[in-house]
Amino acid sequence: MAGTWGRFNVAALVLGFAFLYLPIVLLVIYSFNESRLVTVWAGFSTRWYVSLLSNRGLMEAAWVTARIAFISATVATVLGTMAAVALTRYTRFRGRLLFSGMVFAPLVMPEVITGLSLLLLFVAIGLDRGFMTVTLAHITFSMCFVAVVVQSRLVSFDRSLEEAAMDLGATPMRAFFQVTLPIILPAVISGWMLAFTLSLDDLVIASFTSGPGATTLPMKIYSQVRLGVTPEINAVCTILIGVVTIGVIAASITNKRRELRRRREELLAFGS
Amino acid sequence: MRKLVPSLGRRLVIAVPYFWLLVFFLVPFFIVLKISLSQPMIAIPPYLPVFSWQDGIGGFIQKLGALSLDNYLWLAGDPLYVNAYLSSLWIAAVSTLLTLLVGYPIAYGMARAPLSIRPILLMMVILPFWTSFLIRVYAWIGILKPEGLLNQFLMLLGVIDQPLVIINTTTAVYIGIVYSYLPFMVLPLYATLEKMDYSLIEAAEDLGCTAFSAFWKITFPLSRPGIVAGCMLVFIPAVGEFVIPDLLGGSQTLMIGKTLWNEFFANRDWPVSSAVAIVLLLLLVLPIVYFQRAQARAQEKAG
Numbered sequence: 001m002a003g004t005w006g007r008f009n010v011a012a013l014v015l016g017f018a019f020l021y022l023p024i025v026l027l028v029i030y031s032f033n034e035s036r037l038v039t040v041w042a043g044f045s046t047r048w049y050v051s052l053l054s055n056r057g058l059m060e061a062a063w064v065t066a067r068i069a070f071i072s073a074t075v076a077t078v079l080g081t082m083a084a085v086a087l088t089r090y091t092r093f094r095g096r097l098l099f100s101g102m103v104f105a106p107l108v109m110p111e112v113i114t115g116l117s118l119l120l121l122f123v124a125i126g127l128d129r130g131f132m133t134v135t136l137a138h139i140t141f142s143m144c145f146v147a148v149v150v151q152s153r154l155v156s157f158d159r160s161l162e163e164a165a166m167d168l169g170a171t172p173m174r175a176f177f178q179v180t181l182p183i184i185l186p187a188v189i190s191g192w193m194l195a196f197t198l199s200l201d202d203l204v205i206a207s208f209t210s211g212p213g214a215t216t217l218p219m220k221i222y223s224q225v226r227l228g229v230t231p232e233i234n235a236v237c238t239i240l241i242g243v244v245t246i247g248v249i250a251a252s253i254t255n256k257r258r259e260l261r262r263r264r265e266e267l268l269a270f271g272s
Numbered sequence: 273m274r275k276l277v278p279s280l281g282r283r284l285v286i287a288v289p290y291f292w293l294l295v296f297f298l299v300p301f302f303i304v305l306k307i308s309l310s311q312p313m314i315a316i317p318p319y320l321p322v323f324s325w326q327d328g329i330g331g332f333i334q335k336l337g338a339l340s341l342d343n344y345l346w347l348a349g350d351p352l353y354v355n356a357y358l359s360s361l362w363i364a365a366v367s368t369l370l371t372l373l374v375g376y377p378i379a380y381g382m383a384r385a386p387l388s389i390r391p392i393l394l395m396m397v398i399l400p401f402w403t404s405f406l407i408r409v410y411a412w413i414g415i416l417k418p419e420g421l422l423n424q425f426l427m428l429l430g431v432i433d434q435p436l437v438i439i440n441t442t443t444a445v446y447i448g449i450v451y452s453y454l455p456f457m458v459l460p461l462y463a464t465l466e467k468m469d470y471s472l473i474e475a476a477e478d479l480g481c482t483a484f485s486a487f488w489k490i491t492f493p494l495s496r497p498g499i500v501a502g503c504m505l506v507f508i509p510a511v512g513e514f515v516i517p518d519l520l521g522g523s524q525t526l527m528i529g530k531t532l533w534n535e536f537f538a539n540r541d542w543p544v545s546s547a548v549a550i551v552l553l554l555l556l557v558l559p560i561v562y563f564q565r566a567q568a569r570a571q572e573k574a575g
Contacts, residue, residue, distance in 0.1 A: 110512020117300035
């Protein structure tokens with residue numbers, strides 16, 4: 001299959017990845033620009049990173065955002081994993097159609113609608129807007145993403161392992177925690193990370209549901225971007241990109257190692 | 273016995289996420305619907321409540337008659353809103369098509385790549401998706417500005433001698449949407465293309481098909497599930513997109529997500545923004561249901 005198709009494929013991949021990565025690479029490069037003008041190169045400098053440290057508003061927003069992301073990702077992972085188990089294991093229960101609808105719809109729901117509707121809920125039940133409301137909102141939409149990630153792993157999971165454990169006397173609960181969970185753990189971890197980054201990145205839903213004292217980093221970045229492009233924003237963005245990239249790559253490497261080890265152990269156990 | 277009596281654990285596993293989604297996903301829509309039928313008021317919160325818990329059944333029926341469709345009539349009567357809906361649908365449709373045209377060759381190239389490098393390619397498509405949407409859109413401002421990097425580059429090459437005006441136009445919005453949503457298109461396409469049996473193409477070519485007609489008659493129809501899933505994943509959120517038209521489209525681009533945002537944050541008119549949201553939801557209900565059906569079918573096939 002070398003020939004023309006081969007060349008066409010390589011060209012498509014090179015151009016495609018250039019398109020995906022060039023803007024991000026340029027943004028990172030210009031965060032090290034000496035000049036205040038973002039698009040004119042005036043020599044290498046880390047001064048914008050230094051000036052970030054003294055920007056208290058930005059630092060506070062970063063701290064708020066990290067806490068919201070951590071709490072919401074953790075709760076969303078628990079709820080999302082439960083939803084995934086419910087969807088794959090229990091094929092028949094009352095209202096299942098509505099349930100699966102509510103799990104899949106938030107994936108494509110425009111953010112302005114989700115944000116507005118949650119805000120109106122919080123106002124209706126008299127919950128003060130702030131840290132708490134943003135966290136609740138983030139749990140709600142990210143648990144659906146977790147559910148989809150975990151579900152795709154559960155579908156290909158060999159149920160006979162779980163049944164064997166229960167035949168040997170384990171309660172369903174124990175079988176889940178000792179057999180199922182360790183096997184689907186990589187998917188649960190990626191679900192958590194996805195939920196964490198979704199919360200870290202969200203601007204629209206946070207803007208609707210946030211209140212005084214709970215300004216998140218994307219809200220801060222957005223209000224500065226509206227005033228113009230500055231190298232300081234490039235620097236914040238570069239740090240965020242760096243954190244997320246390292247996290248994702250580290251997680252995928254550990255997942256891969258776990259997977260290899262598990263396969264080896266299975267081979268040994270079955271003696272084949 | 274396990275099968276006959278649903279255990280407490282089983283009931284909890286279903287009930288907890290179910291209840292959460294009912295309270296935080298479904299109920300809010302009814303509140304939006306309710307507020308869209310009420311009158312604006314200068315107060316906190318800025319609307320005249322239609323129903324309240326104290327009314328009882330009698331009060332409920334009495335107030336049912338007092339519901340007003342004023343906000344909807346207002347939307348229908350103002351060409352600003354009608355145009356915003358139409359241009360959102362148009363911009364989303366064009367961008368979806370463009371994303372398909374850009375994404376298909378990438379997905380195809382990935383599916384035909386040597387097995388050993390496929391996981392790395394997959395990782396490279398997913399990675400930008402993890403990076404903030406806001407940051408990726410922001411990156412394009414620096415590129416597309418009149419004195420931005422693209423214009424500098426093109427002028428350096430001598431292709432143009434006047435900077436192109438791209439930022440604050442619909443073109444910039446198209447670029448922004450294609451760029452931001454590309455992974456959503458590539459991933460489902462790759463999933464179907466990877467599973468395809470390529471001996472079919474070889475057979476067609478042996479029987480005298482050209483590479484192009486073999487693609488058109490075999491690969492393309494077989495990849496339809498991926499195309500449908502990818503297009504839905506791009507089209508539906510793109511219709512209500514706010515960040516991209518706001519940062520790249522400037523004041524020129526009319527999109528409903530931006531209109532809703534302004535109605536809410538600038539005009540503080542909650543009833544009208546609720547009505548805008550309900551109409552947007554009605555426009556998207558068909559594609560959303562279609563998407564869910566496709567999702568459920570794929571799930572059954574896999575399970």
